[in-house]
Amino acid sequence: MKLALIGVGLIGGSAAAAWRAAGEAKRVVGYDVDAGAAERGRALGVLDVAARSIAEAVAGADVVLVAVPVLAMRAVFGQIARHAPAHALITDVGSTKTSVMEAARAALTGEASLRRFVPGHPIAGRELPGVDHADAQLFRGKLVITTPSANTAPEAVARVEALWQRAGARVARMECAEHDRIFAAVSHLPHLLAFALVASIASEADGDRKMQFAGAGFRDFTRIAASSPAMWRDVCLANRDALGQELARYRDLLDTLQKAIESGDAVALERTFAVASAARRRHAPTLDAE
């Protein structure tokens, strides 16, 4: 197949590399709003051609993979609808799915392209963004969620899911609203909290000195705080309803814990810590397989 990659970053670049390694992508043409990123992708061999426009990238494409921040997708879909061949499958890797479906419904209007759009989300990443860190093995053993709608052609879903399996991933299908509730809790909120912790410490006069003494717990807790600011800005805004609900629950519990600390309520504090510790240990086998 000919793959058009719109957004030449860590995830898109890794997918292109994985599909090329699997013999699926015979030719990869990439476009990025940052021409330097596309050029680095070409130099690294992830792309065959760094296109200068979306129109150029999608010309003759069999599959178009959209790997841009989620709030940029609507404009990208508009370009794809105008310029991609009628047979091209379109898929994405966005971390939110309701907003992406809305963007697709609004923009993928021509040539029944909505039928050929398969929303996807690989649960894989790396804290260092950019095509420079792309890795054909990134999806091996990882989960990819697809959230097809009633409009999506079953053969399009099957083809996109098969592509992810060829990259070594497992595939699970769910409704986009459920996807967004799940990942608000286990991905979007933790990113927000990690960004907030590092930003809070970094803004202290002695923040850098403090971080010099940090150990492995801080290292792991804050790993995701090195992620792409632009990507996560979009995720937080695009999934603001589900994220807002999780954040409200979280802040209520933080209130309770703060009061327990202030009042010296050791029993309440230990009870909550024990709930967390037991749950984290219960899920350790699955998490450690990630």
Place this chain on the structure above:
Amino acid sequence: MKLALIGVGLIGGSAAAAWRAAGEAKRVVGYDVDAGAAERGRALGVLDVAARSIAEAVAGADVVLVAVPVLAMRAVFGQIARHAPAHALITDVGSTKTSVMEAARAALTGEASLRRFVPGHPIAGRELPGVDHADAQLFRGKLVITTPSANTAPEAVARVEALWQRAGARVARMECAEHDRIFAAVSHLPHLLAFALVASIASEADGDRKMQFAGAGFRDFTRIAASSPAMWRDVCLANRDALGQELARYRDLLDTLQKAIESGDAVALERTFAVASAARRRHAPTLDAE
């Protein structure tokens, strides 16, 4: 030397194992309020003898290592003051130091024992507590903070620091108040936040289902939420002033971020995320060496 270990858990057990492996500890007698923990320590070869009281453990000791939750230290110090030989060095591994110094001042009254007390804090751990996970290599390349006071005998400090170096650790000295400010930010607050996240999700009706879809980001962010509830309950209460200050700053920033999400302020959101991302990447070389 003869080592008395009071508190037979992950950290104390690892220190005993490291000092035995280095040829420092010829004989290790341990006491734990949980007799089963001491017995497992003996069965694992970490202890030579599982004592039935602190008095029995410290009889004839050259070094007494206190590795119990920080709020239990005052009572333990009282027993040590009554029963340890006059020459015995006393040190601890507590994650908070001001509260431990207060406990020492109150309880280590006999035989000039306060002069021989060297407060310590190894910045090392593992999310799975208990002597079963003790490891003689745990401190290799890690930092150990000592916070001697004007009362501490210089030769006692030198001996305790040398012991940690024999376990493979680097040593840094600071004031106990500074220690508590630093670790409130880079250790105690992250633990509180991670416990709160897992407890918040676990308390949702579909919390376990949500966690089944979690990826590597959640795995790393929540690793410390599997830590010992009793240990961290004590840390949060013992360092409540410094922790309260960090938590207040953090919650202010979380407020700001929540408002930015609600009002769709992409610029404010990205600005804070970028501060965090840049700081986390700046500290990555040191953190990754942990």
